[in-house]
Amino acid sequence: MEQRHALALKQFNMKATPKRLAILGMLEAEKGYASPEELWKRLRDRFDRLGLPTVYRILEELAASGILTKVIHPNRQLYYYFCSNREHHHHFVCLSCRKVEDIPSCGIEALEREVSLRNGGKVLSHILQLNGLCSGCADKGVTA
Incomplete structure (x- = not known):
């Protein structure tokens, strides 16, 4: 390692x-x-x-x-x-157990195009992080 x-x-x-x-x-x-x-x-x-x-x-x-x-x-x-993971992706973060999972799909490209068209600039990068409870914590009834 x-x-x-x-x-x-x-x-x-x-x-x-x-x-x-x-x-x-x-x-x-x-x-x-x-x-x-x-x-x-x-x-x-x-x-x-x-x-x-x-x-x-x-x-x-x-x-x-x-x-x-x-x-x-x-x-x-x-x-x-x-x-x-060195590919473009985002993360789901469990606020209880601290587990971080990759989100392989992005879906932000359309929003980037809209922002670029609207303000005439060019989006160079973006960050998306979703916070919540992983399935294990949610099944245990944990609250964040």
């Missing part, structure tokens, strides 16, 4: 530092989203010199490169998720 992460970092002209690799490995194993503070608390024993600002900086670098995905929670906290 670490070798795969090192290759991914190299593709984006980023060094495969131990801290970057540790964050990627932890998020991939998570299978859901995590906050910078959660990651920092779990990693600070492993690294003598790891401050919370460093974790934020690494997460932002990885998100800007497309290796990580930002999850915007209704609680206004920013979380991060490791998504191995």
Whole structure:
């Protein structure tokens, strides 16, 4: 897994530092989203010199490169998720168990065309995130 992460970092002209690799490995194993503070608390024993600002900086670098995905929670906290799918897609986020699922279809292209025609500009990108409860949480009667 670490070798795969090192290759991914190299593709984006980023060094495969131990801290970057540790964050990627932890998020991939998570299978859901995590906050910078959660990651920092779990990693600070492993690294003598790891401050919370460093974790934020690494997460932002990885998100800007497309290796990580930002999850915007209704609680206004920013979380991060490791998504191995490099195709254009969106996410369904379970607000209870933190599971993140890919939504393979988009359907936003028509809206992009309408916006472009209406304002004369050109839409360059978009982000769509659906929040709710996964089937497992919904079946248990969990409320968000």
